[in-house]
């Protein structure tokens with residue numbers, strides 16, 4: 452998979468150069484944006500709410516036992532905002548949207564639709580990649596923001612409702628506010644922006660380089676998802692390390 | 697754009713020593729031929745002989761390993777050619793964008809390049825669809841069309857750019873005989889109306905001998921012969937005769953004396 456990194460960087464660069472054309476393609480950007488939202492919003496809410504809840508459930512009793520109940524809000528708030536929400540949403544979106552991008556562009560390639568575009572002097576990068584990349588780069592950070600709030604809410608509800616924790620909403624929230632800066636949330640959202648670019652570039656690249664008939668589409672989809680996730684995990688470590696300093 | 701069509705002329709093509717291999721297998725083995733401006737040039741040959749690959753080279757979708765392709769004397773790779781001359785290809789499968797309606801497919805070129813306001817585009821689209829006998833199908837999706845209808849939409853999509861060169865890849869395969877006649881007529885009509893240069897790849901001997909100014913027979917990436925339909929029909933090369941006969945006529949058998957050719 453790494454031999455294609457050069458091609459992917461080139462694809463990303465050429466898409467960046469096309470950014471001034473985004474306004475022309477705004478309808479396609481909006482279509483893609485709402486498609487991503489429609490496909491994922493409910494899942495994002497459920498996933499983040501229960502993740503926040505389970506983190507509270509796992510850490511809450513431990514902390515309360517040791518008299519550190521006032522830290523639960525901080526632990527949940529911090530881990531959700533900086534790591535769990537961006538990472539889980541990226542994996543979710545790689546599976547749902549990255550796969551769809553690779554499949555759609557891949558089938559356009561197999562069925563010569565992309566050749567047809569090129570004969571009409573229409574660049575597949577302008578027509579296909581640009582709107583998808585812009586849409587996912589806008590949508591994923593938004594979804595992650597929602598996921599952070601959903602995760603916090605899940606933690607808050609579990610802490611207040613569970614007898615073994617029994618930390619009031621007010622206590623949870625004030626702990627969260629003292630532990631989590633705006634900067635921490637911004638870090639998480641920024642990471643998700645980078646993850647979105649990775650998913651978009653990897654998936655579009657896989658789609659565009661699809662070969663070998665309908666089976667090739669299947670291969671491209673799998674590779675798009677798996678490669679996105681691998682690159683995201685590596686980037687996650689590097690970004691976290693860089694953002695710490 | 698319509699105003700310019702009166703003094704629009706087809707372009708001439710020169711192909712010199714064209715070679716192309718895929719994965720070590722040589723598909724085009726040194727092709728040389730000229731297509732004159734405004735002529736209908738038909739390429740016949742068995743499946744896998746490299747006809748589609750040749751067409752892709754002629755519209756710049758593939759780069760040759762060796763040799764050159766000149767459009768009006770300029771190499772096809774030069775950026776001027778693509779902007780100066782309008783060329784269109786009708787793909788064998790139609791290659792319509794499956795996510796767009798018929799009308800959006802046909803109007804795509806004008807729309808993406810912002811050549812006309814939407815109402816004008818809709819008018820031109822309707823006109824081109826009418827030309828190929830598909831009036832009023834703008835709102836259908838490609839998945840709702842038969843193979844033949846897709847091909848006609850693809851022709852309408854090619855016509856909308858008012859091309860100076862049209863490449864047809866097997867334009868009548870999958871068509872019923874009536875639609876095939878419509879397509880053949882349209883190919884001839886375009887030549888008369890806008891003097892477009894047409895390059896037609898086809899197995900369809902009726903179409904080939906019906907519309908061609910000249911015919912090339914290719915086999916295994918080599919040209920066997922080029923000439924007028926009469927010359928090709930009378931060509932002494934046994935390979936050509938074998939191809940023309942074997943590929944299109946069943947050997948007569950006593951039980952099938954009156955059988956139709958398939």
Ligand SMILES: Nc1ncnc2c1ncn2[C@@H]1O[C@H](COP(=O)(O)OP(=O)(O)O)[C@@H](O)[C@H]1O
Nearest residue numbers: 718719723741742743744745746747748749750
């Ligand atoms: N992109 C490609 N990669 C590898 N082989 C190809 C490619 N395109 C065509 N070929 C091969 O070239 C040969 C000629 O194909 P083609 O031009 O499609 O034949 P036809 O004359 O039937 O249109 C075939 O053997 C095909 O497998």
Ligand SMILES: [Mg+2]
Nearest residue numbers: 747748788865
């Ligand atoms: Mg072919």
